[in-house]
Amino acid sequence: MLQVRNVSRLFGQKAAVDNISFSVDRPAFVGIIGRSGAGKSTFLRMMNRLTDASAGEIHVDGREILSLRGAARREWQSQCAMIFQQFNLVPRMDVASNVLHGLLNRRSTLTAMFNLWPRADILRALDILDRLGIAEQAPKRAEALSGGQQQRVAIARALMQDPRIILADEPIASLDPMNAQVVMDTLRRINVEDGRMVIANLHTLDTARRYCDRVIGMRDGRIVFDGSPEQLSTGVARDIYGADDTFNEAATSTAIPTDTEADAAWAEQMLA
Numbered sequence: 001m002l003q004v005r006n007v008s009r010l011f012g013q014k015a016a017v018d019n020i021s022f023s024v025d026r027p028a029f030v031g032i033i034g035r036s037g038a039g040k041s042t043f044l045r046m047m048n049r050l051t052d053a054s055a056g057e058i059h060v061d062g063r064e065i066l067s068l069r070g071a072a073r074r075e076w077q078s079q080c081a082m083i084f085q086q087f088n089l090v091p092r093m094d095v096a097s098n099v100l101h102g103l104l105n106r107r108s109t110l111t112a113m114f115n116l117w118p119r120a121d122i123l124r125a126l127d128i129l130d131r132l133g134i135a136e137q138a139p140k141r142a143e144a145l146s147g148g149q150q151q152r153v154a155i156a157r158a159l160m161q162d163p164r165i166i167l168a169d170e171p172i173a174s175l176d177p178m179n180a181q182v183v184m185d186t187l188r189r190i191n192v193e194d195g196r197m198v199i200a201n202l203h204t205l206d207t208a209r210r211y212c213d214r215v216i217g218m219r220d221g222r223i224v225f226d227g228s229p230e231q232l233s234t235g236v237a238r239d240i241y242g243a244d245d246t247f248n249e250a251a252t253s254t255a256i257p258t259d260t261e262a263d264a265a266w267a268e269q270m271l272a
């Protein structure tokens, strides 16, 4: 389904991503971990063509996407939705309109400017918000919502594109542990129920272990680990993060609480 072949990105003399290759043969939940500056964001930005690669190829279902230009590149970007740490919503705009903006690539600018969305689009946006447990927030301004709710609006906007792949760049880095759990559960649900591949840059080991089918560890632009969450031992993590014997896993923890009954009930309620 996805083949990354010898992809590099240079900034001046420095390789932010240095000749990486891997392939994924099913719509898995893939986590990318590594310390700051390892090249995680640069890779995601190349995948959805926000940044050009210096070398290499990325094939998705047989199509090479790094060479796409113009309309073909925009069409790929709509199949490959991106979620950011800071949500990137329009704060003063209502939630439903923010979600509808996921269709910008496919509708005219005038439609968005004058809020002239077809009824079918509006109903679909409301359906998606309902699925993510935030339908009642639809008329509110995005800025009035909590961080966790705003990130779910960003996920709803991504789903509006009906993407094959969802790329998430540190999606929970700005959230408290409870909201982080709801957002990660939401991404996992979309992955399992819809069969959409999720590739998420994650800054904490416990989240990678808990949610991913596959974990890729990057260090200095290279892949230094590619395996299952079970293989991600403390020793392996120490290599990925380039830490010595004093490496402390807790320092890379979101402290997402273990599944106590109260937590599970709360998460369930938020997702209902």
Ligand SMILES: Nc1ncnc2c1ncn2[C@@H]1O[C@H](COP(=O)(O)OP(=O)(O)OP(=O)(O)O)[C@@H](O)[C@H]1O
Pocket (backbone or CB within 6 Å): 011, 015, 016, 034, 035, 036, 037, 038, 039, 040, 041, 042, 043
């Ligand atoms: N536009 C740019 N111009 C110059 N250097 C850049 C640019 N973008 C990224 N870099 C450099 O590329 C390297 C990788 O950065 P990148 O943001 O991909 O890392 P990261 O693993 O996502 O880290 P973080 O978690 O801090 O975002 C870093 O050394 C960074 O300074």
